[in-house]
Amino acid sequence: MSDGSGETKKEVGLKPGSVVYVGQERTEDARIHLIEYTETDLQELEDAGLERIKAGLSPKGVSWINIDGIHDADLVQQLGEELGIHALLLEDAVNTNHRPKLEESSELIAIVLKMLYPGEDDTIMVEQVTVAFGPGWVLSLQEVGEDVFGPVRERLRRTIPRVRFMSADYLAYALIDAVVDNYFVILESVGERIEALEEEMEEYPRPESLGTIRDLKRLLLTLRKAVWPLREVIGGLERTESPLVKESTQPYIRDLYEHTIQVIDTVETFRDMVSGLLDLYHTGISNRMNEIMKVLTIFASIFIPLGFLAGVYGMNFDQSYPFNMPEAGFEYGYLMFWGMALAIGGGLLVFFRRKKWL
Numbered sequence: 001m002s003d004g005s006g007e008t009k010k011e012v013g014l015k016p017g018s019v020v021y022v023g024q025e026r027t028e029d030a031r032i033h034l035i036e037y038t039e040t041d042l043q044e045l046e047d048a049g050l051e052r053i054k055a056g057l058s059p060k061g062v063s064w065i066n067i068d069g070i071h072d073a074d075l076v077q078q079l080g081e082e083l084g085i086h087a088l089l090l091e092d093a094v095n096t097n098h099r100p101k102l103e104e105s106s107e108l109i110a111i112v113l114k115m116l117y118p119g120e121d122d123t124i125m126v127e128q129v130t131v132a133f134g135p136g137w138v139l140s141l142q143e144v145g146e147d148v149f150g151p152v153r154e155r156l157r158r159t160i161p162r163v164r165f166m167s168a169d170y171l172a173y174a175l176i177d178a179v180v181d182n183y184f185v186i187l188e189s190v191g192e193r194i195e196a197l198e199e200e201m202e203e204y205p206r207p208e209s210l211g212t213i214r215d216l217k218r219l220l221l222t223l224r225k226a227v228w229p230l231r232e233v234i235g236g237l238e239r240t241e242s243p244l245v246k247e248s249t250q251p252y253i254r255d256l257y258e259h260t261i262q263v264i265d266t267v268e269t270f271r272d273m274v275s276g277l278l279d280l281y282h283t284g285i286s287n288r289m290n291e292i293m294k295v296l297t298i299f300a301s302i303f304i305p306l307g308f309l310a311g312v313y314g315m316n317f318d319q320s321y322p323f324n325m326p327e328a329g330f331e332y333g334y335l336m337f338w339g340m341a342l343a344i345g346g347g348l349l350v351f352f353r354r355k356k357w358l
């Protein structure tokens with residue numbers, strides 16, 4: 001069901017375990033990418049098709065099944081049934097609004113997490129990824145083909161990579177690690193934007209800077225929502241006692257957990273920096289206003305005595321009265337008035353400059 005905004009929503013009242021896609025509407029065909037490998041051999045199919053999976057996976061080594069396009073819920077459900085994945089987990093996998101989570105049973109372990117990659121106009125696109133693994137197989141489910149698993153595929157294609165000598169749990173770790181490492185790429189870009197904005201605001205804060213700060217706050221909130229739950233997920237994977245996670249893989253998972261903590265700390269640091277930028281913006285605007293008011297006050301202070309002189313000599317007095325202004329009839333009275341005005345104005349300017357008010 002679509003809400004008219006291009007996003008498919010789940011109907012109310014469906015029974016638990018109903019595999020229904022929830023997310024942006026997509027029309028492209030889903031693809032199954034299959035890689036089967038042992039220590040000495042590797043077979044790869046770009047578009048394997050469901051029938052190839054139903055025909056059976058390789059009994060030796062590890063089989064990696066990657067689906068680009070979880071909007072094809074029927075395909076996901078059929079493939080999940082072939083691998084013995086519970087319908088409730090498949091339901092979570094095709095719901096792109098789901099929170100990152102860890103599920104484990106005696107047959108498999110599954111991790112739902114968010115993949116981040118740069119979008120247009122300095123935005124960040126969020127894609128849901130599910131990585132499940134069991135004895136001799138790994139399944140990865142992605143919304144679209146914008147993934148970060150390319151380096152893992154390249155490692156598998158090498159002659160003697162470590163991953164080819166390890167079991168399925170290590171491949172699952174490598175996929176999750178690729179997602180987490182991509183967070184650092186996103187954070188580096190965000191950090192550069194924050195530093196550039198900080199330099200700009202120290203020199204000249206502009207009204208447009210406030211909009212940029214708000215964009216950064218929303219972006220960091222998106223990052224936090226995607227990354228913060230991952231701490232619990234990786235921590236649970238680190239503490240698991242499942243026989244599917246080999247002892248040889250545990251050190252790598254601990255390292256992955258440390259990377260996750262580092263990402264979270266960096267996000268929190270950036271949030272504090274952006275909050276500081278907002279204070280810096282208001283301080284800069286206030287300082288500019290104070291500078292403007294200071295200049296206006298100085299000019300007003302200069303023109304107050306000049307206005308007094310102009311008011312005095314602008315009065316109309318009859319020269320026949322005994323009390324009059326003798327300067328008004330003086331031949332050089334006009335020049336004398338301007339000389340006095342310039343002397344007072346110049347003297348005040350010199351005074352203000354010596355006081356370093358100008």
